[in-house]
Amino acid sequence: PPYRRLGNIVLWGKDEVRVKEAALERGRALRAAVVEMGEGWQVLGPAPCLFARLRGEYRWHVLVKSPVHADLPGAIVEVLRSMRSREGVSVSVDIDPVDLF
Numbered sequence: 001p002p003y004r005r006l007g008n009i010v011l012w013g014k015d016e017v018r019v020k021e022a023a024l025e026r027g028r029a030l031r032a033a034v035v036e037m038g039e040g041w042q043v044l045g046p047a048p049c050l051f052a053r054l055r056g057e058y059r060w061h062v063l064v065k066s067p068v069h070a071d072l073p074g075a076i077v078e079v080l081r082s083m084r085s086r087e088g089v090s091v092s093v094d095i096d097p098v099d100l101f
Contacts, residue, residue, distance in 0.1 A: 002068075004040070004067065005070060006072075006095075007063070007065075007072050007094070007095050007096075009030075009061060009076065010092050011059070011062075012054075013057055013089040015089075019059070020058075022060075023045070026062055026080065026091075027043060027045055027062045029079050031043045034064065037070070040067035042066075043064055045060075045062045046061065046062045049061050064076060073093070076095075077093070
């Protein structure tokens with residue numbers, strides 16, 4: 001923001017390996033999806049969050065950048081819903097986050 005939209009997908013859970021694998025899967029799927037959406041889309045990560053371990057849970061995130069008028073929430077939700085969830089791994093999506101902590 002303000003010239004592009006940003007989506008922050010955060011994954012967390014108690015098992016570090018499962019969280020990392022889930023983040024890598026979602027990163028690959030999002031990267032494949034944005035190729036079809038045209039210019040101005042970009043996937044960054046996955047990478048450990050700034051606070052990679054918080055309250056006993058490991059945290060990774062994937063960032064998606066899009067053109068300002070694109071349907072970023074719809075694109076992210078479509079990709080994430082098509083994926084199988086992993087036991088013990090939670091996922092949240094923050095569109096145009098105020099911070100990345």
